[in-house]
Amino acid sequence: MPFTDSKVIFSYDGRIKAGIDFGEVDVSVNELTKTITVKLPEVKILNSEVFNDSLIVYDEKNSPFNSFTFEDMNLSISELKKSAEETAIEKGFLETALENAENIIKTSISGFYDLKKYEVRFE
Numbered sequence: 368m369p370f371t372d373s374k375v376i377f378s379y380d381g382r383i384k385a386g387i388d389f390g391e392v393d394v395s396v397n398e399l400t401k402t403i404t405v406k407l408p409e410v411k412i413l414n415s416e417v418f419n420d421s422l423i424v425y426d427e428k429n430s431p432f433n434s435f436t437f438e439d440m441n442l443s444i445s446e447l448k449k450s451a452e453e454t455a456i457e458k459g460f461l462e463t464a465l466e467n468a469e470n471i472i473k474t475s476i477s478g479f480y481d482l483k484k485y486e487v488r489f490e
Contacts, residue, residue, distance in 0.1 A: 380421040381448070383455050384414040385464035392472065396480070403480060403487045405472055410461045415448045 391408035455461075469489050476487060 378423050379417055379419070379444075381415065381417040381451060383412060383452060383460065385410060385412050385455075385461055387411075387465075387468045389468075394472075394476070396485075401485045403476060403485050404490060405469075405476075405487060406490045407465070407468065407472075410465045410468070412452050412456075412461075415452055417444050417448060 387408050387410050393406040395404050395406075396402075397404070472489075473482070473487055476482070476485075
């Protein structure tokens with residue numbers, strides 16, 4: 368029906384953080400085999416945020432019968448956060464977070480053990 372469509376096109380910046388809970392890391396050392404085994408918890412999205420001051424509205428068209436409200440905007444931001452998290456996961460964001468966590472742990476272990484003599488295994 369004429370005059371019943373509303374639309375808005377907007378963009379904004381945000382940040383997604385992923386990682387592990389380092390408190391759940393379990394490290395065991397086998398002196399016989401010179402192996403250090405590190406059991407890691409699941410990598411997950413820790414936080415996602417939207418920078419509201421970065422909002423840019425490119426196009427807004429409101430119908431007198433169906434207007435776009437701030438409540439709609441908040442729902443859109445919530446949906447966009449979820450969509451951004453899903454896209455990040457699809458593009459390997461969690462794998463990168465896991466690699467970073469492993470590097471941090473390996474660097475920490477190297478302060479206690481000579482990694483030329485010990486093998487570090489992640490599980």
